[in-house]
Amino acid sequence: MKNTIKIERARHDLTQGDLAEKVGVSRQTINSIETKKYVPSAVLALKIARVFQLPVEDLFELEEDD
């Protein structure tokens, strides 16, 4: 699953740690989501989308193999 978290983070001037703190997960988890090694739960995806005030589908996009 593709995501634009890194871009949105840069736009909002947030570090991985800042975002992690806002959504209540570890920095490791944010890093793994950004590098597509971990697919977040619906709850976490919605929390991240809320931080950036975007609909979740603008932040996450399904890929061919999903």
Add this chain to the structure above:
Amino acid sequence: MKSKSTLIPKRKMWISFTFIFLPVLILVFLKLFNFNEYLDSDKLLKLMGSISLIGMFLLLMTQWTKDDGDEMHLKFRLIASLQGIISAIGFLFTMAVFEMFGIENIDYSGHVVLFMIMLWSLYSLGSHIYKAKKELKEDS
């Protein structure tokens, strides 16, 4: 979906290690002073093995790093547990085949199988956490 509160803090990791290694020390002590002559060694071994298994389970439920405890780590635990079960099934299947063809006849108990599940689960969880930590260092 935080599970940090259900995990044992790292500073209390000594409890898990005590549960794991104390039975071994007790067995060595009993052997050294020949107390095992008065006790049923099979029953004693099972009891000590069970205590060690409790320790291994506590270790699996320990917060290994400060990041441990969120949903990604919960998934790591789930994968580790499943891998442990799969390894035990593989072990039992292999042993059954070996016994069928008379290659090997190892007497294994439920404790051995559970020990294997726990050992594999701990190894798997440890390697997942280590890998995640390493990837984070490489990216930062």
